[in-house]
Amino acid sequence: MPRKLKEAIIKNLFLLFALASLFVLGLIIVFLFLEGIPIFKVVSIKNFLFGHLWYPTYDPPSFGIWSLIVGSLVVTLFSSLIAVPLGILSAVYIAEIAPPIVKEIFKPVIELLAGLPSVVLGFFGMAVLAPWLQETFDLPTGLNIVNASIVLAFMAVPTISSLSEDALYSVPQEFKEASYALGATRFETIFSIIIPAALSGISTAVILGMARAIGETMVVLMVAGGAAAIPESIFDSVRPMPASIAAEMGEAPFRSNHYHALFATGIVLFVLTLGFNLIADYVSHKFKEVGSATL
Amino acid sequence: MNMRYLKQNTFFTIVRLSAFVIAVSIGGFLAYIFINGIGAINWDFLTLPPRDSMTKGGIMPAILGTFYLTAGAIIVALPLGIASAIYLSEYAKQGPIIRMIRVGVNCLAGVPSIVFGLFGLGLFVVFLKFGSCILSGALTLGILILPTIIGAAEEALKAVPQTFREASLGLGVSKWQTVMKIVLPNALPGILTGTILGIGRAAGETAPIMFTAAAFFTAKLPASIFDEVMALPYHVYVLATAGTRIEETRHIQYGTVVVLVALVLGIDLIAIIIRSYIRKKKRW
Numbered sequence: 055m056p057r058k059l060k061e062a063i064i065k066n067l068f069l070l071f072a073l074a075s076l077f078v079l080g081l082i083i084v085f086l087f088l089e090g091i092p093i094f095k096v097v098s099i100k101n102f103l104f105g106h107l108w109y110p111t112y113d114p115p116s117f118g119i120w121s122l123i124v125g126s127l128v129v130t131l132f133s134s135l136i137a138v139p140l141g142i143l144s145a146v147y148i149a150e151i152a153p154p155i156v157k158e159i160f161k162p163v164i165e166l167l168a169g170l171p172s173v174v175l176g177f178f179g180m181a182v183l184a185p186w187l188q189e190t191f192d193l194p195t196g197l198n199i200v201n202a203s204i205v206l207a208f209m210a211v212p213t214i215s216s217l218s219e220d221a222l223y224s225v226p227q228e229f230k231e232a233s234y235a236l237g238a239t240r241f242e243t244i245f246s247i248i249i250p251a252a253l254s255g256i257s258t259a260v261i262l263g264m265a266r267a268i269g270e271t272m273v274v275l276m277v278a279g280g281a282a283a284i285p286e287s288i289f290d291s292v293r294p295m296p297a298s299i300a301a302e303m304g305e306a307p308f309r310s311n312h313y314h315a316l317f318a319t320g321i322v323l324f325v326l327t328l329g330f331n332l333i334a335d336y337v338s339h340k341f342k343e344v345g346s347a348t349l
Numbered sequence: 350m351n352m353r354y355l356k357q358n359t360f361f362t363i364v365r366l367s368a369f370v371i372a373v374s375i376g377g378f379l380a381y382i383f384i385n386g387i388g389a390i391n392w393d394f395l396t397l398p399p400r401d402s403m404t405k406g407g408i409m410p411a412i413l414g415t416f417y418l419t420a421g422a423i424i425v426a427l428p429l430g431i432a433s434a435i436y437l438s439e440y441a442k443q444g445p446i447i448r449m450i451r452v453g454v455n456c457l458a459g460v461p462s463i464v465f466g467l468f469g470l471g472l473f474v475v476f477l478k479f480g481s482c483i484l485s486g487a488l489t490l491g492i493l494i495l496p497t498i499i500g501a502a503e504e505a506l507k508a509v510p511q512t513f514r515e516a517s518l519g520l521g522v523s524k525w526q527t528v529m530k531i532v533l534p535n536a537l538p539g540i541l542t543g544t545i546l547g548i549g550r551a552a553g554e555t556a557p558i559m560f561t562a563a564a565f566f567t568a569k570l571p572a573s574i575f576d577e578v579m580a581l582p583y584h585v586y587v588l589a590t591a592g593t594r595i596e597e598t599r600h601i602q603y604g605t606v607v608v609l610v611a612l613v614l615g616i617d618l619i620a621i622i623i624r625s626y627i628r629k630k631k632r633w
Contacts, residue, residue, distance in 0.1 A: 131416070171553025300556055
């Protein structure tokens with residue numbers, strides 16, 4: 055076989071493998087919709103998304119996932135309130151302040167936190183945090199928004215921290231030197247030069263961290279309490295979308311309305327996280343700092 | 350003191366405090382888990398199946414199940430991941446196709462684990478009629494860790510200096526042979542790191558195997574890839590949430606958590622050590 059032909063075949067073979075990810079993503083969409091769409095014969099899209107009552111096993115059943123969506127958004131928001139400052143500040147610490155030895159240790163520790171199985175964090179929230187919250191604040195249950203937000207924050211911190219650190223690290227050295235040469239302190243340099251220059255990377259980190267929190271299943275399944283109602287206080291239980299899917303799929307009869315409704319909830323979750331990821335991708339490409347030459 | 354330096358000190362204190370909070374939380378968390386769980390662990394716990402409706406005995410079937418699922422996931426993801434990375438790093442030219450593939454990989458990495466579970470249920474369990482079994486679970490987990498492997502492999506391939514390729518091509522070696530004989534061997538340690546991280550991820554995931562592979566309890570060990578299995582993360586979940594004997598089995602829960610955490614963190618630690626070793630040993 056002529057060498058050029060052989061090379062061309064090999065190249066296209068690799069292209070085929072590389073397209074596998076796109077193909078799988080397509081398959082995920084196809085199967086979510088295949089199993090999810092039938093629910094919209096029973097309930098309209100509007101009533102499914104904004105209906106307040108999630109009673110999938112009642113007679114007649116009610117398939118409104120608004121309280122599940124609110125549950126997801128609430129725990130994501132509150133966990134971000136904890137994870138975003140902690141994540142960004144710890145990134146600043148690693149990138150700019152920590153002595154080299156501390157940095158050598160602290161960075162892998164954050165990576166290890168990223169590797170902790172979510173079920174283990176969920177277990178900790180359930181077995182340790184919940185009884186403590188219940189006693190301290192004299193609550194009917196320790197499985198609530200506060201608990202889920204704290205645990206979720208610790209799942210999001212590693213994502214936000216390591217991606218922000220990458221962004222801070224890639225700010226050109228010349229920026230810093232120029233700032234010092236003008237007489238700025240280290241704080242002024244970090245605050246007015248380095249962080250603004252790394253802002254697109256940091257924003258990407260925050261968005262991806264939030265995406266991780268909104269899609270996380272085991273923590274909210276075990277710790278959020280599971281009440282499918284709009285919460286009125288931060289000590290109320292909620293039932294975020296992933297928790298609802300994970301808890302109910304085992305009992306939903308095969309291809310029943312309930313089964314299809316859970317797949318449709320999966321579509322909503324998928325679209326939401328896909329949106330987060332596409333925004334992150336857009337931000338990181340659009341506002342990329344292309345180095346000192348752009349000045 | 351100068352106001353500007355007061356500001357700086359305040360800021361630095363806050364930054365150090367945040368790092369401290371994270372370090373203490375992780376340390377405290379690990380210490381608490383290990384102190385409570387280490388007592389449950391002995392040889393019998395690791396080598397015997399559960400008995401008396403899960404309130405006594407060991408977790409051997411769950412350890413074995415997690416091993417099967419993880420090994421299967423790697424068999425699925427490794428060839429596909431390396432081949433994708435070779436295309437992205439060695440063959441692709443900047444353009445819409447590569448941009449689309451990259452966005453696809455990023456989006457796949459961001460898909461929630463429960464959605465992978467739904468997908469595995471829809472495709473492998475129902476459509477392909479594999480049922481809930483090792484094969485379905487391993488395929489689902491394999492797809493889940495694919496982006497991790499692609500990312501690590503691509504980074505490792507990119508780190509091989511361009512001069513290596515030029516030297517090889519300059520000797521008249523074909524592109525394909527250059528990739529196989531020069532680029533890939535030099536990238537292998539980096540790819541290994543990524544693979545190990547993928548193993549750690551696959552071993553710890555619960556949501557994707559809930560509907561595709563995991564069983565609450567199996568009387569027998571799996572005989573083929575079409576059998577259901579117990580798995581460590583799922584074992585923790587069911588013992589902690591299902592049934593009326595949650596308090597009674599607390600020590601087994603802690604013990605299983607310690608085994609799972611030690612397994613996953615051990616795996617990740619190996620990856621981190623290999624990586625820092627590569628960085629120090631780098632000859633170019």
